[in-house]
Amino acid sequence: MTLFQKIIDKEIPADIIFEDDLSLVFKDINPQAPVHLLIIPKKPMVKVSDASEEDKELLGHLMWVAGEVARQIGVEDTFRLVVNNGAKAGQSVFHVHIHLLSGRPFSWPPG
Numbered sequence: 001m002t003l004f005q006k007i008i009d010k011e012i013p014a015d016i017i018f019e020d021d022l023s024l025v026f027k028d029i030n031p032q033a034p035v036h037l038l039i040i041p042k043k044p045m046v047k048v049s050d051a052s053e054e055d056k057e058l059l060g061h062l063m064w065v066a067g068e069v070a071r072q073i074g075v076e077d078t079f080r081l082v083v084n085n086g087a088k089a090g091q092s093v094f095h096v097h098i099h100l101l102s103g104r105p106f107s108w109p110p111g
């Protein structure tokens with residue numbers, strides 16, 4: 001079981017700022033920007049490349065949640081979404097999550 005499953009199950013605490021039947025949004029414990037949120041599906045999914053066709057709506061829902069939460073906290077004009085897929089791309093928790101970063105300038109290309 002991953003750490004994020006324990007957060008979904010409320011077995012370990014997190015600073016949750018949005019929740020619906022399909023998703024959960026909480027603050028990253030080690031923020032890389034003044035705003036650093038994690039948007040996760042409640043359905044266990046290891047990584048984006050493991051998603052099946054039946055997950056298309058859920059993955060789209062997570063993107064909608066990103067925009068909705070950004071609007072709610074007033075950062076809708078400037079934020080970055082990041083998904084690390086696989087250990088070599090920086091994924092360390094193997095439950096799909098979208099990072100939402102805001103509150104500082106961002107450079108391109110990303111590191």
Ligand code: 5GP
Binds near residue numbers: 003029083
């Ligand atoms: P990844 O490296 O897999 O893309 O992102 C995992 C993220 O989860 C990291 O940014 C890390 O700081 C965050 N994280 C790891 N453990 C915890 C935890 O127990 N609580 C919270 N809120 N975030 C965590």
